[in-house]
Amino acid sequence: MRGRCSRKLGVLAKAGVLLWVLWLGYILLAGSPFPSSSTVEEDEEGRNVRAKQRSLDEAAADGQLARPLYSKPAPDSNAMGEWGRATHLNLSPEEKKLEQDSVERYAINIYVSDKISLHRHIQDHRMNECRSKKFDYRRLPTTSVIIAFYNEAWSTLLRTIHSVLETTPATLLKEIILIDDYSDRVYLKSQLAQHISEVNRVRLIRTKKREGLVRARLIGATYATGDVLTFLDCHCECVPGWIEPLLERIAENASTIVCPVIDTIDWNTFEFYMQTDEPMIGGFDWRLTFQWHSVPEVERKRRKSRIDPIRSPTMAGGLFAVSKAYFEYLGTYDMGMEVWGGENLELSFRVWMCGGSLEIHPCSHVGHVFPKKAPYARPNFLQNTVRAAEVWMDSYKQHFYNRNPPAKKVRQLQMKPTQVFKQCV
Structure with missing residues (x-):
């Protein structure tokens, strides 16, 4: 009698262990990083939806960022x-x-x-x-x-x-x-x-x-x-x-x-x-x-x-x-x-x-x-061009003076030619 009870208890114990193992396997599969093919398809679809939404959100954000401080009134084609x-x-x-x-x-x-x-x-x-x-x-x-x-x-x-x-x-x-x-x-x-x-x-x-x-x-x-x-x-x-x-x-x-x-x-x-x-x-x-x-x-x-x-x-x-x-x-x-x-x-x-x-x-x-004419006089235009020629044109400035004889009269500058150059070397 005692032997039969021991055998029954052994069977029940084995069955319990088997059920526990199956339950543990289910839990592990459910949390596994290797989902089933249907889950992969669902996740892929979800990623596409999320990516599309992000794209829409970014486009909307860019649209907001592109807005000027003030909007023009509605166009009036008759104006x-x-x-x-x-x-x-x-x-x-x-x-x-x-x-x-x-x-x-x-x-x-x-x-x-x-x-x-x-x-x-x-x-x-x-x-x-x-x-x-x-x-x-x-x-x-x-x-x-x-x-x-x-x-x-x-x-x-x-x-x-x-x-x-x-x-x-x-x-x-x-x-x-x-x-x-x-x-x-x-x-x-x-x-x-x-x-x-x-x-x-x-x-x-x-x-x-x-x-x-x-x-x-x-x-x-x-x-x-x-x-x-x-x-x-x-x-x-x-x-x-x-x-x-x-x-x-x-x-x-x-x-x-x-x-x-x-x-x-x-x-x-x-x-x-x-x-x-x-x-x-x-x-x-x-x-x-x-x-x-x-x-x-x-x-x-x-x-x-x-x-x-x-x-x-x-x-x-x-x-x-x-x-x-x-x-x-x-x-x-x-x-x-x-x-x-x-x-x-x-x-x-x-x-x-x-x-x-x-x-x-x-x-x-x-x-x-572009105005019909210069709105006001530029009495110093020649002086300005002489400054540019003296500072930057080196030997080529002679072509400037040959083509523009009046420029020779304003050749003396208030600034040495190297002053500007030294600021950018």
Whole structure:
């Protein structure tokens, strides 16, 4: 009897051990890192769903980061100048006289400009590759946009400011710095100050005497807090997507000065002419006058795609972006340059001869009103070009003097030729 009980207990014990082993095996399989094929399929599907969601989230985040500080009002196709169209007016003799007076005063048809919205839309006819290009906004540097002006017309100045605010992503725009270079027009006093006080991220600085473009811009640069200094003239309109290519290129190479493609805004009708063909590059003649030239074949072959930046010997000078640190390393502008003219070639020579580069980015477009004539005199233009020749052209400066005999009379400089060079070696 006792033997049979012992055998039964042994069987039960073995059965219990077997059940325990099976249960333990189940637990181990359930927690195993080697799931069944159905589980693999479910996890793969889950990963795809999660990846897609992350992609959507990132796209949404990029969309948020790309938003400008202010949005333009809805377009009005019937409004004058909308989408960059030309404006033609049927004027009475009295109105025609007012129009002519505005042209005489500003060298721009301000009578027409005043009829056009400060927030007008511009058609984006850039290359498809430019419009579809994606940017990592988290990695782009910030910028301070510096705009110097002297007795600028109200509508062109304000349209420039609002164009920057409405086309530059808020996450990239540190501030707009306006430098009033001792203007004496009444509307540029309290009226402008009041308007600026109602707009975010715009700062107005007034000089205590006439400084000229070069020194006025340098005053603005000293107040800038952005990583990149972006200089614009005071009668511009920016095409959406204008700033990202400039900042991306500087993020890639901080020793590069990058210029946008300068589109033409007609001084009389304010029609916006966008360059859709290959941009031109800057050059100069032996009188040190800036000129535009076609891109040489060697540069075409060097570039891998048509949206790659284009190397340019010189720049027009009114519109460009540069790392603030690199600008200071170069020695900034030559402080001996008066008013404007010649400083663009001097800085162009300097950046190339100090190991940097100068480029035009085909995906960045900014419209510029080219006045009918120079709005004010440039009595020091010849002196400025002589400074550039003496400092940077070495033996080649003789070609400059041969082509420009009056320059010999202003040959004596206040600065030794090596002073600027030593700042960038």
